[in-house]
Amino acid sequence: MTPSSATAMSTAVVNASQSSTRPVRRTCYEPLASTHPGRQGIAAGACLPTIAVTEPGSGSHVLGMTTTAVRDGDDYLITGTKTFVGNSHIGDLHGVVARTGPGSRGLSAFLIEADRPGVHLTPHQPAMGLHGFSFGEIVFDNCRVPAANRLGADGDGLDVAYSSSILYGRPNLAAVALGLHQAILDTTIAYTASQHRYGDPLAHLPVVTQRLGAIQSRLMTARLAVYHAAHLLDTGQPCDAELINAKLINAEYAIDSARTAMEIHAAHGLHPQQSSLERYLRDALHIFAPAGTSDIQLLRLAEHALGTTAPPWSARFKTPVPRRAAVSVGR
Ligand SMILES: Cc1cc2nc3c(=O)[nH]c(=O)nc-3n(C[C@H](O)[C@H](O)[C@H](O)COP(=O)(O)OP(=O)(O)OC[C@H]3O[C@@H](n4cnc5c(N)ncnc54)[C@H](O)[C@@H]3O)c2cc1C
Numbered sequence: 489m490t491p492s493s494a495t496a497m498s499t500a501v502v503n504a505s506q507s508s509t510r511p512v513r514r515t516c517y518e519p520l521a522s523t524h525p526g527r528q529g530i531a532a533g534a535c536l537p538t539i540a541v542t543e544p545g546s547g548s549h550v551l552g553m554t555t556t557a558v559r560d561g562d563d564y565l566i567t568g569t570k571t572f573v574g575n576s577h578i579g580d581l582h583g584v585v586a587r588t589g590p591g592s593r594g595l596s597a598f599l600i601e602a603d604r605p606g607v608h609l610t611p612h613q614p615a616m617g618l619h620g621f622s623f624g625e626i627v628f629d630n631c632r633v634p635a636a637n638r639l640g641a642d643g644d645g646l647d648v649a650y651s652s653s654i655l656y657g658r659p660n661l662a663a664v665a666l667g668l669h670q671a672i673l674d675t676t677i678a679y680t681a682s683q684h685r686y687g688d689p690l691a692h693l694p695v696v697t698q699r700l701g702a703i704q705s706r707l708m709t710a711r712l713a714v715y716h717a718a719h720l721l722d723t724g725q726p727c728d729a730e731l732i733n734a735k736l737i738n739a740e741y742a743i744d745s746a747r748t749a750m751e752i753h754a755a756h757g758l759h760p761q762q763s764s765l766e767r768y769l770r771d772a773l774h775i776f777a778p779a780g781t782s783d784i785q786l787l788r789l790a791e792h793a794l795g796t797t798a799p800p801w802s803a804r805f806k807t808p809v810p811r812r813a814a815v816s817v818g819r
Contacts, residue, residue, distance in 0.1 A: 524599045524637055526581045537599075538579035540570035540626055541649045547572075547777070548784050550585075550595075550649055555628065557586035557596055562635050564588075566598065566606070566628040574778075576624040577612050583652075584628065585645040595645030599637045606631030617770030654728055654801045657779030658735035659721060662714040665738035665775045669707050669745055672768050676703065676749040679756070679763070690752070699748050706741035713737045721802060728800040729792040736785035742772040 529535030546552035555568025566586055573582070580602050588596040600607060610625035639648055680691035680700065690696055717734040720727035746769040750757045757765040776782065791797045 524581075524639075526599055526601070530581070535580045536575060536578060537581045537583055538573050538575050538626075539583045539649075539652050540573045540576075541585045541653075542572045543569060544571050548781065550646065551592060553585065553587060553595070555584070555586040557588045557598060557633075559588070559635070560632070564598065564633050564635060564638070566600065566631040566633055569625060569627050571625045572623050572778075573626055574621065574623045576626050577609055577622055582607070582626060583639065583648065584626075585649045586628075588642055588645070592646055593643040595649070596642050597639035597645045597648035598633050599639055600628070600631060600633055604631060604633065616773070617767070618774045621774075651801050651804075653779045654731055655721065658731045659714060659718050661775050661779050662710075662717070662731075662734040662738035665742040665772065666707075666710055666714055668768050668772050668775070669703075669710055669738070669742040672742065672745050672749045672765065672772075673700075673703050673707055675763065675765055675768070676700065676752055679753060683756075696752055699752055703745040703748055706745050710738045710741045726800045726803040728797070728802050729789060731802070732780075732785045732788045732792075735779060736782055736789070739772075739775045740782055742775065743769075746772045 526535050526537070530537050541550060541553070543553050543555060545554065553568070555566065555570065557564040557566050564586075566584065568586060570576075570582075570584065573579075576582075582600045582602060583597060584600050585595055585597050587594055606629045608627040608629060610627060612622060612624050615623070677691070677700065680696055681689055683690040685693060691700060713730070714734040714737075717727055717730035720730055746765070749765055750769055753763060753765055757763050760766055780788070788797070
């Protein structure tokens with residue numbers, strides 16, 4: 489995880505792809521067995537997947553989805569609309585969660601090729617920020633999909649949706665927010681050093697100095713939160729609460745710091761020709777909703793505190809990264 493302030497938007501694209509890739513790749517070695525050839529393409533980087541869970545009438549309420557997958561012989565017929573799907577218009581393979589029955593075990597996941605008959609893209613709509621990243625709507629109109637394209641067993645759809653969101657979406661989005669946050673600080677430091685008011689650099693004005701300190705403090709806390717969570721995830725330790733908190737802190741603090749920075753820039757922050765700051769503010773606001781709004785993160789953290797959570801997803805899918813061989817230094 490190496491957030492870069494200069495490449496925050498392209499990082500978002502890569503991260504969105506990663507969020508979709510991991511749950512599909514995982515099925516290579518998890519009990520969610522699927523034999524779809526796209527898995528090899530994804531692993532090789534030749535096939536760009538998406539993860540399509542959100543619907544116009546059910547975002548946070550995943551179980552409220554209405555897209556259906558109806559068994560028809562050796563196939564399923566998929567009907568419904570998925571919205572805000574990252575990379576929707578450039579993805580090769582959609583990971584789609586649909587209803588196959590009632591209740592929380594009534595969701596199943598499918599790999600659906602983008603060029604399969606019955607898959608339609610709603611014309612792309614521009615969004616206020618993250619212009620290097622696209623997300624849009626996919627309509628499945630009685631789309632016939634072989635049962636072999638089902639990702640895992642019937643009823644595993646919620647696992648696919650939650651594991652991709654909690655284990656990958658949250659740390660990835662936290663990293664995007666962290667990169668933006670660093671860019672916000674860098675831009676503001678440069679501005680306050682170059683601008684002079686009352687005969688001194690703007691950075692020397694006590695209120696401005698305090699605000700710079702507040703941005704720096706939020707940035708350091710946000711960085712610690714996501715690095716710690718990512719370390720736990722990488723080393724196979726239970727870390728759902730840490731991942732949730734990392735997403736919460738990074739999204740909220742980046743937005744807070746973008747506002748503080750805008751106030752320091754005052755009117756000078758408003759023109760795209762004069763400063764990148766207004767873009768960073770718009771981009772930061774994009775991190776709020778995906779993989780759960782801050783309200784949802786707080787809800788999950790409260791459940792963690794109350795001890796009412798289900799077994800952590802990070803413990804269910806323990807796949808620590810292999811440790812690197814020790815490098816000897818010196819003679
Ligand atoms: C940049 C971006 C990329 C995205 N990428 C994808 C993607 O690749 N695939 C995909 O499927 N989706 C994607 N999404 C959609 C994202 O997952 C949803 O926006 C998110 O789940 C929230 O749903 P919603 O926007 O419909 O808000 P809603 O769920 O309708 O929420 C509306 C309001 O109600 C609050 N609320 C809802 N439920 C509760 C609750 N239980 N308790 C308290 N408050 C609540 C929310 O906090 C919010 O303020 C993306 C969104 C964005 C912005």
